[in-house]
Amino acid sequence: MCGIVGYIGHRKAYPIVLNGLKRLEYRGYDSAGIAIYDGKELKFSKTKGKVVDLEKKLEAEISTEGTIAIGHTRWATHGVPNDINSHPHFSNSGDLVIIHNGIIENYEPLKQELKNRGYSFQSDTDTEVLVNLIEDVKKKEKVKLGKAVQIALNQTIGAYAIAVFDRKKPNEIVVARLGSPLAIGVGENEYFIASDASPFLEYTKNAIYLEDGEMAVVRTHKDMKVRKIHDDSLVDPYVQELQMNLEQIEKGGYDHFMLKEIYEQPDAIRDTFRGRMLADQGIIKMAGIDDHIDKFINAKRILIVACGTSWHAGLVAEYVFEELARVPVEVEYASEFRYRNPVIDKEDVLIAISQSGETADTMAAIKLAKESGAFVFGVCNVVGSSISRETHAGAYTHAGPEIGVASTKAFTTQITVLTLIALQLAKKKGKISTSDFYTYLRELDSIPEKVAEALTSNEHIEKIAAIYKDAKNCLYLGRGFNFPVALEGALKLKEISYIHAEGYPAAEMKHGPIALIDEQMPVVVIATKKGHYEKVVSNIQEIKSRSGKIIGIVTKGDVDVKNLADHVIEVPETIELMTPLLTTIPLQLLSYHIAVMLDKNVDQPRNLAKSVTVE
Numbered sequence: 001m002c003g004i005v006g007y008i009g010h011r012k013a014y015p016i017v018l019n020g021l022k023r024l025e026y027r028g029y030d031s032a033g034i035a036i037y038d039g040k041e042l043k044f045s046k047t048k049g050k051v052v053d054l055e056k057k058l059e060a061e062i063s064t065e066g067t068i069a070i071g072h073t074r075w076a077t078h079g080v081p082n083d084i085n086s087h088p089h090f091s092n093s094g095d096l097v098i099i100h101n102g103i104i105e106n107y108e109p110l111k112q113e114l115k116n117r118g119y120s121f122q123s124d125t126d127t128e129v130l131v132n133l134i135e136d137v138k139k140k141e142k143v144k145l146g147k148a149v150q151i152a153l154n155q156t157i158g159a160y161a162i163a164v165f166d167r168k169k170p171n172e173i174v175v176a177r178l179g180s181p182l183a184i185g186v187g188e189n190e191y192f193i194a195s196d197a198s199p200f201l202e203y204t205k206n207a208i209y210l211e212d213g214e215m216a217v218v219r220t221h222k223d224m225k226v227r228k229i230h231d232d233s234l235v236d237p238y239v240q241e242l243q244m245n246l247e248q249i250e251k252g253g254y255d256h257f258m259l260k261e262i263y264e265q266p267d268a269i270r271d272t273f274r275g276r277m278l279a280d281q282g283i284i285k286m287a288g289i290d291d292h293i294d295k296f297i298n299a300k301r302i303l304i305v306a307c308g309t310s311w312h313a314g315l316v317a318e319y320v321f322e323e324l325a326r327v328p329v330e331v332e333y334a335s336e337f338r339y340r341n342p343v344i345d346k347e348d349v350l351i352a353i354s355q356s357g358e359t360a361d362t363m364a365a366i367k368l369a370k371e372s373g374a375f376v377f378g379v380c381n382v383v384g385s386s387i388s389r390e391t392h393a394g395a396y397t398h399a400g401p402e403i404g405v406a407s408t409k410a411f412t413t414q415i416t417v418l419t420l421i422a423l424q425l426a427k428k429k430g431k432i433s434t435s436d437f438y439t440y441l442r443e444l445d446s447i448p449e450k451v452a453e454a455l456t457s458n459e460h461i462e463k464i465a466a467i468y469k470d471a472k473n474c475l476y477l478g479r480g481f482n483f484p485v486a487l488e489g490a491l492k493l494k495e496i497s498y499i500h501a502e503g504y505p506a507a508e509m510k511h512g513p514i515a516l517i518d519e520q521m522p523v524v525v526i527a528t529k530k531g532h533y534e535k536v537v538s539n540i541q542e543i544k545s546r547s548g549k550i551i552g553i554v555t556k557g558d559v560d561v562k563n564l565a566d567h568v569i570e571v572p573e574t575i576e577l578m579t580p581l582l583t584t585i586p587l588q589l590l591s592y593h594i595a596v597m598l599d600k601n602v603d604q605p606r607n608l609a610k611s612v613t614v615e
């Protein structure tokens with residue numbers, strides 16, 4: 001979960017790599033560095049801090065000329081964030097320079113062996129071990145850099161996306177991947193290397209996504225060859241035409257990516273069902289599902305694995321699948337599932353949900369399920385991501401790039417895609433009447449407009465945020481379909497404002513958390529009409545009698561909760577199982593405004609990264 005960027009070609013490399021790092025900062029932002037070969041010498045600069053800090057330091061320190069450069073933005077794994085541990089790292093001779101995203105798990109014995117052979121180390125990183133291992137192999141075996149990288153990687157255990165070059169031969173960059181993403185942009189006599197395609201969108205739309213276990217030597221004026229790392233066999237790379245555009249990855253007038261992404265939700269949800277749902281004709285067409293419908297129909301159960309916000313979307317999906325398709329569903333944290341020897345039947349269907357499509361634990365859970373013979377279906381946002389390629393079939397959310405580290409539109413579009421799947425399955429299994437099917441489709445079709453209406457409460461929510469911004473704790477309560485929304489609301493507040501928050505099923509409150517309630521405690525209660533409305537109203541009474549401050553998320557026109565709560569935020573009425581798509585919106589806005597008022601870095605909260613490619 002670091003970002004790597006490289007360029008080799010005829011343009012000045014520095015601005016390409018620097019801007020690329022700014023776009024990849026969502027992957028990690030505790031330190032950054034760049035190495036440039038200026039035609040005579042290898043220059044570098046690296047620093048603890050963000051890419052803007054690097055920019056200031058670098059431009060004061062070194063010349064930025066040169067047409068080959070590599071850069072890195074870090075999320076620390078081995079070694080604290082400081083200048084020395086920042087990438088790039090160099091081999092002892094100073095000839096080889098490397099950037100690395102991933103973890104070399106057996107770096108300790110390798111380091112010891114290299115020390116015994118006279119190598120010394122400046123940093124605490126596994127990456128510095130790798131670059132010296134490559135140098136050692138290159139010298140010992142008297143081979144070219146590409147071969148040395150290959151031999152060295154075959155001695156490692158772990159995950160990597162790397163780019164390495166030799167200052168004595170600055171016309172090639174060697175790249176390789178295993179478990180961390182790596183895209184190569186192919187231009188005219190130039191190549192771009194990056195953790196995703198965003199750094200090179202304005203230069204080329206042609207990208208090759210290396211598969212796990214592949215490497216390539218990219219050279220100017222030469223065709224690139226892709227090989228398997230373990231047996232040297234040549235691979236015919238697939239050149240993909242990118243659909244993403246620059247506008248999608250810029251802020252477009254919003255103060256933060258998170259706010260932009262919150263506001264993009266009506267369009268993002270529409271894009272998710274566009275071409276898949278013909279509401280007026282009562283048709284859902286999803287190739288990923290329709291081509292494998294027997295697997296779903298015959299599934300003894302559906303297992304859902306995911307992490308974080310995606311796991312919350314999985315919990316909503318559990319309620320939706322069980323309600324509509326009457327199939328048992330189990331939702332698991334991927335990180336727990338993969339390590340607890342789970343019982344997986346070959347008649348299970350496993351759905352893996354991941355915005356980035358790169359989350360290491362989710363990927364490991366997929367591999368485990370595949371080994372057990374289960375059918376694995378992916379719900380990803382990033383096209384061409386590792387998870388989307390590892391699964392047997394899948395459906396993209398089509399939310400567009402999500403750059404704010406706190407997930408927003410990914411969540412609502414994941415729920416949308418999963419609702420479509422549940423509806424299709426219910427229909428194919430004969431669990432839903434034709435008229436109900438039509439009703440659900442028409443309602444889903446109206447959700448983007450209703451989300452837009454929910455967004456009009458923004459100013460009202462900002463005022464509520466001003467009242468509660470200094471709270472030390474906050475409780476979020478919901479029942480049924482909205483219990484996972486309570487979890488998600490609490491997660492949003494925690495991760496961007498650093499206020500402690502907990503989500504709970506409303507009825508569980510009296511089994512413990514009620515002890516926390518006093519006049520200092522804001523309690524956000526999702527109390528939309530239908531479902532367990534009356535029960536939730538009783539829960540609100542219980543909070544009120546203990547002087548808690550109540551913020552109710554209610555259906556438009558609600559009276560009962562309004563009479564009890566300190567504040568209410570209205571959302572339009574919808575079918576109960578679709579309420580999470582609306583109730584989530586005010587919770588996203590509430591946490592956003594609180595974080596802004598507390599002067600927190602909304603898009604890049606401390607200690608986090610967008611794509612968690614470590615276990």
Ligand code: F6R
Nearest residue numbers: 308309310354355356359406407
């Ligand atoms: C929270 C958040 C994380 C991610 C989690 C899974 O706002 O963004 O909790 O949801 O790291 O990431 P993906 O969906 O990329 O697998």
